[in-house]
Amino acid sequence: MMRLPRFQYYAPRDIAEAAQILNSEGSDAMVVAGGTDLIPNMKRKQQMPKTLIALRKIDSLRQLTNGSGLNMGAGLSLTELVRNDKIKSDYAGLWQAAAQVATPHLRNMGTLGGNICLDTRCSYYDQNYEWRKAINYCMKKEGEVCWVSTGSKRCLATSSTDTAPALISLGAKVRLTSADEERELLLADLYQDDGIDYLMRRANEIVTEVILPDSNNWRSTYWKLRRRGSFDFPVLSVAAAASMAKDGSIEQARIVLGAVSSQPLVCEKVDEFLQGKKLSDEVIEEASLLCGKVARPVKNTDFNPAWRKRAIIRIATYALQELRGDDMSEQRLKIARHIL
Ligand SMILES: Cc1cc2nc3c(=O)[nH]c(=O)nc-3n(C[C@H](O)[C@H](O)[C@H](O)COP(=O)(O)OP(=O)(O)OC[C@H]3O[C@@H](n4cnc5c(N)ncnc54)[C@H](O)[C@@H]3O)c2cc1C
Ligand code: SF4
Structure with a gap:
């Protein structure tokens, strides 16, 4: 025990x-x-x-207020997010992400703040003490070497939070409170590409609120691939959000990849490529290939990295097709085991 x-x-x-x-x-x-x-x-x-x-x-960490956008207390449980009608209708990507975290029991206990601050993961680190001791530990805790890449000077453990990529794609900000200061920053800026120091949160700060802008004209979606269909951490994920003009062309897009780096990976090149375009099959294909180029999965989670890199292209295609308005229930059933 x-x-x-x-x-x-x-x-x-x-x-x-x-x-x-x-x-x-x-x-x-x-x-x-x-x-x-x-x-x-x-x-x-x-x-x-x-x-x-x-x-x-x-109690104040469990408030959810609805003004021009949505202010969500960091202490709200993931179940509370999933049961919220406004999140389901206006911020579908966040809803789909929260609904796919772990199991119902864990979503009842697990919070929004805990999910965005979730520790990075690695198959050499997510082991018991004795297992880690037997390999002389690793750089993330007590050791000196990174077993994923022995030449690496930094830990490559993977950001595995489901809600963060979705929230970043929706332009979320986060409020941090310490004894003497309160500050707000873009959620994207809370992270850095380092498996050990993955958060830009200061040690004395508490995440108190996550703030979403108005969802006007924005559509969003979240796709996640995991080993076990019933529940599991992501081995890759794609969050896609876009504001659409009346003629269907994209005014602004934000594509964020999860579980392929030590931070949620914002695909600025894909966002630039999509701007002003309609989501035709050709545009979706090109954008998905670009996502595949940005991703850098390494050998520290389930599935072969080269396969995960290829799989990103397929999952990004599904995400963009859903953003276009296609009925993706068949693919959802195959991948998520339920329609979201
Ligand atoms: C079997 C299993 C499966 C799981 N599957 C998934 C999954 O599919 N996807 C996924 O994303 N997660 C998964 N998780 C991880 C976890 O359940 C969720 O990420 C959950 O949302 C974490 O929230 P929590 O409130 O329990 O965090 P805690 O465990 O309480 O905290 C997690 C980290 O966040 C910090 N923290 C918490 N709240 C704050 C705050 N307000 N301000 C600053 N720091 C804070 C803590 O100090 C700690 O470092 C899984 C866990 C288990 C055990
Ligand atoms: S990526 Fe390397 S240093 Fe980081 S947890 Fe894995 S083995 Fe350890």
Whole structure:
């Protein structure tokens, strides 16, 4: 049986108190929301905070307000997002992403904030302590070498969050709160391409809110490939969103790839290529090939990287066809095992 290491536990009732505790406890403290990722990681000794600051009792983190866009508290559970009619109708890509995270039980516990701050994953790292010790650990924790690429100077662990690519494609911002400051940044800028320091969040900051702009004229979609159809982390994903003119041409597009890099990969070249064009079969083919060129899957998750690179082209094609308005239920059933 894997036991949790000892830790001190706080359960503050408001954000200010939580931020204060985080500030005073320093880098030995971590916040915990649903605990669906952090608690197993602690049992495997991948993350060993001496102090846990629970966010579950902070009501203000569970608010969802609907103005010109949508303000979502970081403590909302993924189930609450999936049950929200506005998200389903106006931000379909986010809805599809949240609906495909893990299992119903985990979505009941897992939160939006925890999902966007999710630790990066790697088959040499997502193992118990003894397994990792047997290979002398790796650069991400306690070791020196990266087993995926022994020449690499940085960890290549994979960003595996489902909601972040969808949210970035929708132009989401994130609010970060510390004891002495509050700041807002584009969610895309929360990430960097480093499997260890994958977040630009400062150690004393809490993600308090995710803000979506008005969905006017925007359509969005999220496609995910995973090993097990019932539930699993993505081995690749494509989030696509676009604002469409009345004649069907694209005013602005944002295509974001998940699980092929240590951060959600914003495909600016594809976005530029799509601007002003209608989604004809030829345009979709060209854009999907471009997605395949941008992606850099490595050998640290299920499936061969070269195959995943090819599969991206197919999944991007499906995403863009759905964005065009095609009925993709047959392909959805094949890939996601249910119609989304
Ligand atoms: C079997 C299994 C399958 C899974 N499948 C998927 C999947 O398909 N897709 C997927 O995306 N995830 C998956 N997960 C991971 C996880 O369940 C979800 O990502 C979930 O949304 C995490 O949220 P949480 O609230 O439980 O996070 P926690 O475990 O509480 O925290 C995760 C990380 O985020 C930090 N954090 C949490 N909230 C905040 C905040 N407000 N501000 C700053 N930092 C914060 C924590 O410190 C920690 O580092 C799976 C997990 C399991 C066990
Ligand atoms: S990518 Fe390399 S350093 Fe990072 S977790 Fe995997 S083996 Fe470790």
